[in-house]
Amino acid sequence: MKKQLTIGLFGFGCVGTGLYEVLNKTTLLQASIKHIVIKDLSKKRIIDANYFSTDADRILDDEEINVVVELINDYEAAYEIVTKALKSGKHVVSANKKLIAYYLDELISLAKENQVSFLYEASVGGSIPIIRNLEEYYNNDSLSNINGIVNGTTNYILTKTGEGESFDEALKNAQDLGFAELDPTSDVDGFDAKYKLVLLLKHAFGFTAKQDAVWNYGIRQLKDWDATYAREKGLKIKLLAFGTRINNQVIGFVAPHLIPANHFAFNVENEFNAVVVEALFSDKQLFLGKGAGSHPTASAVLSDISALQFDYAYEYKKSKTEERLTFENDFSLKVYVSATTQEKLDEVEFADTLETYSGQSHSYKIGLIRYSEIQKMDWNAASEYFLAVVPDSVELDTKSILSASESTELIEELS
């Protein structure tokens, strides 16, 4: 039975405006926006001023409104709105990955208690229907690996550094084009990608990772020589959110990867996002699409709204199995590390070294580092270094990650 959907919208920025336009243009869905709550009433809007107020209760106390769409930036304010809405028995559609990564289990419980749906497809991968596919299509399949390019800003910058621009030039251009914020920290230091990874890990493995337990290293420290190294080797540097399951353990982190030409993500450029899912039965799958933008993101919100017509709710089937998964920190990574001087490079403790280069401008090493060793430094702030994970090949993505015993073995074998 289809329900009449009456929407209260929080936020009327890029995605909110897109949603309004998309709802107006589609003839395939009967849903209407009744009221929009914004921060600043003085801004000029494309629609009638009567729609707007700054009073959240105009939506939260309106019994006719059965769907709250939350599209604001401030995740603490969003927390207030979303929890109140769920408690008022309203369905919530959100694109706020930071909110969800911080409060995932609490929000899931709250939705369940109040018998409403809490959907957030637009929070990961923009237009790519990755959460829905993990929920609906891979719910009976056992997943081993999920990784992807989930931040369009850094992928745009990396596309440009791959073409020869410096990081600073590329960031400036991205800011001028509106792809990057004035304070780019959340994007370039990998926080945004990490929030998304937390959601992917939940739907892929049923595991709620504490967002502050997940290592996020971005691309701020990428030097020209790193880009040159990748280009000369026929590789590309991509910022991947990476999650893998080994037995009952989950590994998850965000870091730049040096990927070869046969990697699924090699041709994913500019603002595009892509997620690779590896499953026991269905094998390796790629989902690729626009990771940001007004209409692509709004289309994901629209799709959630549409699903509410049929009382759709996430099942979190992977969370319901009996297995107790733990977050694994005891493994080694195969990495490339460059440093401005050989002395600086020598300060990084490699468990094993496979290649070294020492030059006038910089030096680098390729080898195995224990993850616990990596954790000792704030790499985002370490301007002398750049680090990238080196997967052996696309077929062996997970081979760059070795469990503690495997890495001990390998290290013994190599030395």
Place this chain on the structure above:
Amino acid sequence: MKKQLTIGLFGFGCVGTGLYEVLNKTTLLQASIKHIVIKDLSKKRIIDANYFSTDADRILDDEEINVVVELINDYEAAYEIVTKALKSGKHVVSANKKLIAYYLDELISLAKENQVSFLYEASVGGSIPIIRNLEEYYNNDSLSNINGIVNGTTNYILTKTGEGESFDEALKNAQDLGFAELDPTSDVDGFDAKYKLVLLLKHAFGFTAKQDAVWNYGIRQLKDWDATYAREKGLKIKLLAFGTRINNQVIGFVAPHLIPANHFAFNVENEFNAVVVEALFSDKQLFLGKGAGSHPTASAVLSDISALQFDYAYEYKKSKTEERLTFENDFSLKVYVSATTQEKLDEVEFADTLETYSGQSHSYKIGLIRYSEIQKMDWNAASEYFLAVVPDSVELDTKSILSASESTELIEELS
């Protein structure tokens, strides 16, 4: 409310065996196979002989069996089984694209009349959840274009010809490896891809194309010089199932395409399949995965079975709009045509020629041909020729297709 699913299975080949294994290995779904009907009882099977018989009625007359999974090759025999099963009030899951392309509307009506579901995710793109995504995720978005590599056998052969093997060698190797049948007609002449295209057109545009109205041209006539041409230009030859909507008209055909390195499908090699969907709001998306194989295909069947627990049925929302779409035949294609002699090449009537090459071994032309002109010849049988569509660029895929008025304009402009 979840239902107990009791399955009657027709066929126990590669996919049927895979389904049995996959059902056994997953702990996430409660469904059991009660009986399996096969053609040949004398073959050795991996499970207890008690499961098997050659008597279709053992399944069709068993009231406890509420799901029929049809995985046989013979599409006429499958028609008998599927129609009887639907009439008996059983849900049907099928991977039989030929059956469905021939009888789509009839089978949809029959399922509706009998209030059961007829699902067929495994029939297109193996493990790729393309039908489900078109149904569930793009149901509110207006699609403009769908195209993809949907035949793994020809993609494997084309990967090898791209690497320097001749078509005959590549076909022979594919046959030795079990990727191609002894009579490869259905794959190499594009019939298999056409059946799948008919299903994609239905779910993307709501339009039922008569399978015999869709042009299918395969890769049987690919010569070494065509592969060399592609390689020298940095292009690849890919067999694409192509569907596009222009206003209320649908264009659909299967033909080899010469695609550039920035095309989404460029790196889709070997037995992989990929489908690109272009939509008004969500923009361009790619779905990539294994298009064939026992477990990948079985995983798609399993996903349909799982959906039946919740009484899932396709909605065919795009078919329910008021628009009357027609199949368009009056347009031009930009193509590359090679021929064994200049005389033979001159027999092909180009509306406009953009490039010509004449040599000792062969000659070729690039230009515009009216689609009605193409239809006059059985290209699959024309051993003197090879034809490939030339998209101008990945961003302009549909630009290689011009409506009648546009092509007249362009031809005037150029001449």
